[in-house]
Amino acid sequence: MTDHIVILGGGTGGAVLANDLADRLDAELEADEVRVTLVNDGPDHVYKPVWLYVPFGEREPADGRRPLDELVDDRIDLRIDRVTDIDTDSQRLRMRDKTSLSYDYLVLATGSTLAPDEIPGLAEGGHDYYSESGAETLREELLSFTEGHIVLSVIGTPHMCPAAPLEFVFMADDWFRKRGLREDVEITYTYPIQRVHGNPHIAEWARPIMDDRDINVETFFNAESVDPEANRLTSMEGTDIDYDLLVGIPPHRGVDLVEEAGLGDSGWVEVDQHTLEAENADNVYAIGDTADTGAPNAGSVAHYQAGVVGRRLASDIRGRPATATYEGKTLCFVETGMDSASFVEFDYENPPSPVPPSEKIHWAKLAYNESYWLTARGLL
Structure with a gap:
């Protein structure tokens, strides 16, 4: 039986x-004792972290796309x-063309x-900038933006790449400074709880860095609606923020x-946060x-899981x-400007402690990308 x-x-x-399975089960695949099928609804694999750089003209969307085959x-x-x-x-999947696919083991990585x-x-x-089209449109907006108020509002949590x-x-702060425009550009950051990130x-x-760079902060701001004509963002708490350019982190769903x-x-x-079994x-x-482990998921999480x-x-x-278990291992680079970055490593038991930002870490992140x-490809 296969x-x-x-x-x-x-x-x-x-x-x-x-x-990983192709290498790990090489003998079983060769003997036709196991079969592995990967189902995807499109022909390409997309590396979404590239989209962060697109609005600043540092990358093209095509840089984050490769054919799966x-x-x-x-x-x-x-x-x-x-x-x-x-x-x-019945351990069976129904497909778009009405055919079905049976399985003995199913792994959901639907994102x-x-x-x-x-x-x-x-x-x-x-x-x-959490979508390819959004990142391209935002690039055009930023390139023509020379003065006014930019609001980055984290509207939906949890969301992809918690540090993004x-x-x-x-x-954005560094980008406008390097172009001599920062004095004419106000930047505001909002977050739905009473701190600037879900991880304390x-x-x-992060908060002292934001204060030092004159980035306005509005915490406990749960965005409720946007008035596109008035350029106004309204929160459930009754706070209004007027903007010239709104960058929103939309609600995420599976x-x-x-x-x-x-x-x-x-x-x-x-799932069980250690075994990842449903x-x-x-x-x-x-x-x-896809896995609700109770902890935010950076991109490295999927790799380790x-x-x-x-x-x-x-x-x-x-x-x-x-017997293999996942203990929450996470590695994350955090850009702190256009040419500096920090780095954090943590797991379920050990909290993150970001290292001092440096240009070397920034280049390390670009090298990893x-x-x-x-x-x-399973080569690293």
Whole structure:
């Protein structure tokens, strides 16, 4: 009997896991004892961290895109299709063309989707860099922006790349200073709780930098609506902020089929934070943004979780106890300007302690962005 592992989603988690399994289960694949299928609804793999640099003219969207068939090992069955239903009782997926795909093990790496329409006026009055099209549009706005008020509002939490909103205002401050425009550009940052970041240690580190650079801060600001004609952002607390350019971090949701399958609310799969096994179904795992571990997910999380799930699946396939666990390991570079960055490393037990920003760390982040494609191929 051939065991069938299906990975749903070809982002960082899905691609890294597919290549991990190709190497880890090489003998079993060769003997036709196991089969691995990666399903993605498009032909490309997208490295979303590139989008942060697009508005500042530092990168093009194409720099973050590669064909999946060039990244994924030939031993993996790559299927470009859309799953429309997950039946965890029969362990079967229904596809867009009405065909079905059975599995013995399912790994959900479906990521996040943006839901700007949940905030009235946001889609019409705001810009974002959490999507390819949004980053390109924001670039055109920034290039023509020479004076006025820029507001970066974190509207939805949790969201992809928890540090990216801080990075944007730090980079914008430096970008305008280098162009001699900062005195004419006011920058305001809003966050929905009473600090500037969800993690108190990162918030404690970031707030003095914001104060030193004259970046206005509005905490406990839960955006409720945007008036595109008046250029006004209104919070649930009754605070109004007028803007000339609004950069919003929209609400994030998972994919509907996860919730429809009873695996968790809002498209996030409820998992054991150490094993990454789904709480509400057997033989189902989730990684990356899809996994509701109770902790924010930086991009590195999907990479480390993929390795854990790969080891657990290999143990199951070989009839051994699965002992590999994920302990919350996270690595994150944080840009603090156009040519400086900090770095944090933490896990479930050890909180982050950002290192002093430097140009060397900035170049290390850029080097990682370039070498990421080796990571996706399973070579790093």
